[in-house]
Amino acid sequence: MKHADNLLILYDGNCPLCCAKRDFLQRRDHQKKLTFSDIRSNDFQSLEIPVPLGQLEKEIHCITPDGQILQAMDVIRAAYTRIGLGWLIAPTRWPLLKPGFDHLYQWVAENRLRISKFSIFSSR
Numbered sequence: 001m002k003h004a005d006n007l008l009i010l011y012d013g014n015c016p017l018c019c020a021k022r023d024f025l026q027r028r029d030h031q032k033k034l035t036f037s038d039i040r041s042n043d044f045q046s047l048e049i050p051v052p053l054g055q056l057e058k059e060i061h062c063i064t065p066d067g068q069i070l071q072a073m074d075v076i077r078a079a080y081t082r083i084g085l086g087w088l089i090a091p092t093r094w095p096l097l098k099p100g101f102d103h104l105y106q107w108v109a110e111n112r113l114r115i116s117k118f119s120i121f122s123s124r
Helices: 016-026 055-060 073-082 086-093 098-110
Strands: 005-009 034-038 062-063 069-071
Touching: 005 016, 016 034, 034 069, 062 073, 069 073, 073 086, 073 098, 086 098
Parallel strands: 005 034
Antiparallel strands: 005 062, 062 069
16 A cells, blocks of 8 residues: 555565564654555555566565665665654765665575574564
């Protein structure tokens, strides 16, 4: 269910790390500015999403209210900003630090299932 003015975040519901991030964001989204769609659910309408499922499986994506598609750290930055936590993630935008954070995100995305095996993420 997407609200026209919400950020639609596409995440992997089979990934405990992804679900933990979703839960974190949902708990802090007091004004309900984020909508989440599990790419693994039976009702996921991949035909309406102009990104191949194979790409959605590799990293997080979102669709902005104006139809722009963001991926990877840009999704995290947009989500935090949208719910009023932009200050928390601001250093990931700083020119000297941005490449490092973007690279770290890619490493985490590639290794997320292995990382998810740690007990702090395996509550699902």
